[in-house]
Amino acid sequence: MSKIYSALVFAVIFIVSCYPKKPATQQQTSASIGANNYDSAPFVSPEESVKKMILEDGFEIQLVTAEPDISSPVAMNFDDKNRMWVVEMQGYMTDADGSEEDKKNGRIVILEDKDKDGRVDERKVFLDSLVMPRALCLVDNGILVAEPPRLWFVEINNDKAGKRTLVDESYTEGGNVEAQANSLFRAMDNWIYSGGSEKRYRKVGDKWLTERTHLRGQWGITQDDFGRLYYNNNSQNILGDYFLPGLGSGNENLQRVRGFNERIISDNRVYPARPTPGVNRGYKDNVLDSAKRLVSFTAACGPALYRGDLFSKQYYNNVFVAEPAANLIKRNILSGKGFTTEAKQAYQGKEFLVSFDERFRPVSLYNGPDGALYVVDMYRGIIQHKSFLTDYLKNEIKKRSLEKPVNCGRIYRIVPKNSSIKAVEMPASPSKLVEMLKHPNGWVRDKAQQMIIDGNYVKAEGKLRELMTKNAGDLAGIHALWALEGLGLLQSSDILPLLKHKDWNIRAQALSALPSTMTNDNVVKYKPVLQEMIEQTDTLIAPYLAFQIGKLKPFDAKVITDLYQQISGKYPNNIYVTDAVVSNLKGQEATFYRRMVQSRPDTTQAIFVQLRKTISDIKSNESNKDANLLRKQYPRGASLFRSTCQPCHGADGNGVRALAPPLNRSEWVTGSKETLIAILLHGLSGPVKVNNKVYQAPEINGDMPGIGSNKDIVDEDIAQLSSFIRNSWSNEAEKISREEVIKIRKKFESRQGSFTAAELEGTK
Known part of the structure; x- marks a missing residue:
């Protein structure tokens, strides 16, 4: 079974490894509660579910709320009163056919612990009658709500929904629930980013800005203390950015900018406490071990980089990742080397938290205002969307009666045992909010910065500038910098001294914020400083320089060409500088x-290699077919491609890093009709060679599921999809008919499982 919403065109990483024995504590617990008896998966109370969990020594898990006060929770935010705003997606997979996905039964609710005993005791419905809502973000005096395909801004009037403004009519594209944008994460740079999306948003006055950004992950997004983003896809533990998120996305001709969407950890091994046969590809070799436990991530989601002040220091900067298919939460230890980051699993052979309750489905993790780690548990049997629900998994669902009940849900918090837990009360005073930027809890610092901006507290300018100057090398100084930027008060006189700061992280922050201060009057001050920085040998700051030189273009187009030549000459084989330069050369x-x-x-040299590749890609794209004509010729195929294939293979058919190989110029697409139809019906397991390059895990997901078992996709749809991709981009091949699909479906009607490349070689 896969995680909710993760794009499962490539669903399970193909890793061959031996499964180590479980730690004694897990074995003993397993024996004591009969965990090896997986023939049934009964619904149990929250209290009983907690008893079925094993948590790292020294911690405990506390119930915050459960059904009937919460129903099918998938995402949440805390407000400045420490209340939880929660998305309830009640229409998701209420049965194996997903029959209620068009119902207006989704809600945004406000949950509050009024008596401060740690349990929710008041529930308010803020917004109801929503169809499959999936994300929210508190901003200004309102809330962003993602209700596919639209993104709305809804004003808050005494906890009631006020005026609605349409921010983006195509926030999510396509009908595949697992592949739609999500999370709406408000980052340190004052922009709102999403998982599974190439757009970012920002409210300036009464206007909403939308800009192109890098495609990031699938479900969930988090940040570190310096504002770098981390995320994952269903079979990758942690992916992330080496650089601040607003850089390097201005050139669509550059297919990938190195330093973004990087694999932070290559170890995707998981260690469930119980047998987990109910995963979508459980019948395949190496998906489950000899004890029927999941071997590697198939549903990684909802990461949270812990920045609280409640856990001991060794947990700070750790990334926790949810795996609902295996009923566990993984802990990873993050570390940095220069501007790069990497991580390692905290343990071998065990996890931070495991559960013997098959219905425990952690889908999102969060830092809390009290320093705790919060867990959103959708608590249900089915989490795999119908688009890729295999016959094997349908049988597992039926065998253990996993369809019912639905619309349950729990929210927990994880805390150290015997700890004193108290949420920070956020002040209303601008000056006190500035002081909160020094707080050891990252959630508090983030919220204070946001409240200063949302309140338009320009009267705090002096204190913010003082904090930024005196604490420039501290986290408080960084937050003060971005608070000034968010208020529109940041000036060149603030940035110029920071560009010479001894700490390269501060220089990087200053360079990232620099464009918001540029004017015709002050740009002359920046040119010599940037020139001097290029002349220095500073490999840590060089990529940031290369990214930001382009911001001079509106003021002096000639000088940036000279500066790019200089920085390219100084770092000719630095791949990050190279990509940063090319990211600003769109059309040039x-x-x-x-x-x-x-x-x-x-x-x-690297700069020439990347330029030649980009120029070649441009020429290739120029020869692409007219997409509008193809959509008219194969409307159902085009729609199915957008919802099912595009999230992993890309709109341009050139593949997506860490997900899938190209369809453009692929012999698997333009070759044998039988081969392509067989792949679409039953899937393909890697490794696979495309256009003379071998693609395999972990560069891509190792297993593409077929869509032949989805009863909503008929033979004519598959024929149109095949014909659409065989003639899109640079591809040119004979179209495929419905009758040809029927013939191949019948030929392989008894098959269960995806093909390997070797099996299909004879049909190419």
Whole structure:
């Protein structure tokens, strides 16, 4: 079974490894509660479910709320009163057919612990009659709500929904629930980012800004103390960015900017406490071990980078990842080396939290205002969407009666045993909010910065500038910098000293915020400083320089060309500088290449290699077919591609890093009709060679599920989808008919499981 919403075109990583023995404590607990008896998965009370959990020594898990006060929770935010705003997605997979997904039964609710005993005792419905809501974000005096396909801003009037403003009519695209954008994470740089999306949003006055950004993960997003983002996909433990999120996304011709969407950890092994046969590809070799336990992530989601002040210091900067298919939460230890980051699993052979309750489905994790780690448990049997629900999993659902009940849910918090827990009361005073930027709890610092901006507390300018100056090297100073930026008060006189700060992290923050201060009057002050920074040998700050030089273009287009030549010459084989430069050359790649060749004879350097590749990609895209004509010719195929294939293979068909290989110029697509139909019906397991390159895990997910068992997708749909991709982009091949699909479906009607490349070689 896979995680809710994760794009499962490639569903289970294909890793061959031996499963180590469980730690004694887990074995003993397993024996004592009969965990090896997995023939049934009964609904149990929250109290009984807690008894079925094993948590790392020294911690305890506390129930915050449960049904009937919460129903099908998938996401939440805390407000400045420590109340939880929760998304209830009640229409999701209420049965194996997903028959209630069009019902207006979704809600946004406000949950409050009024008597301060740690348990929710008041529930208010803020917004109801929503169809499959999936994300929310508190901002200004309102809330962003994602209700596919739209993104709304709803004003808050005494805890009641006020005026609605349409922010984006296409926030999510396509009908596949698992592949739609989500999370709406308000980052340190004052922009709101989403998992599974290439858009970011920001409210400035009464207007909403929308900009292109990097595609990030699938479900969930989190940040570290410096504002770098972390996320994952269903089979990857942690992915993330080396650089601050607003950089390097301005050139669509550059298919990938290195330093973003990086694999932070390559170890995707999981250690469930109980047999987990109810995963979507449980019948395949190496998906489950000999004890029927999941081997590797198949539903990684909802990461939270712990920045609280309640756990001991060794847990700070750890990334916790939910795995609902295996009923566990993993802990990873993050570390940095220069501007790069990496992580390792905290343990081998065990997890931070495991459960013997198959219905325990942690889907989102959060830092809390009290320093606790919060767990959103959807508590249900089915979490795999119908789009990729295999016959095997349907049988597992039926065998253990996993369809009912639905619309339950729990929210827990994890705390150290015997700890004194108290949520921070956020002040209303602007000056006191500035002081809160020094707080050891990252949630409090973030919220204080947001409240200063949302309240438009320009009267705090002096205290913010003082804090930024005196505490420039501290986290408080960084928050003060971005608070000023959010208020529109940041000036060149603030940035220029920070560009010479001894701490490279501060120089990076200053460079990232620099564009918001540029004017015709002060840009002359920046040119010599940037020139001087380029001349220095500073490999840590060089990529940031290369990203931000382009911001001078509206003021002096010639000088940036000279500066790019200089920084490219100084770091000709630095891949991060190279990509940063090219990310600012949209439409000028060939011109810049010719200019570089005239002054630099060695065209084997990284800058030349990347420019040639980008120029080649541009020419290839120019020869692509007219997409509108194809959509008219194969309307159902185009729709199915957008909802089912595009999230992993990309709109341009060139594949998505960490997910899937290209469909464009792929012999698997344009070759044998039988091969392509067989893959679409039953799936394909890696490794796979496309256009002379071998793709395999962990570069991509190792298993593409078929769609032949989805009763909503008929033979004509598959015929149109096949024909659409065989003639999209640079592809050109004979179309496929419904009759040909029927023939191949019948030929392999007894097959269960995906094909391997070797099995299909004879049909190509």
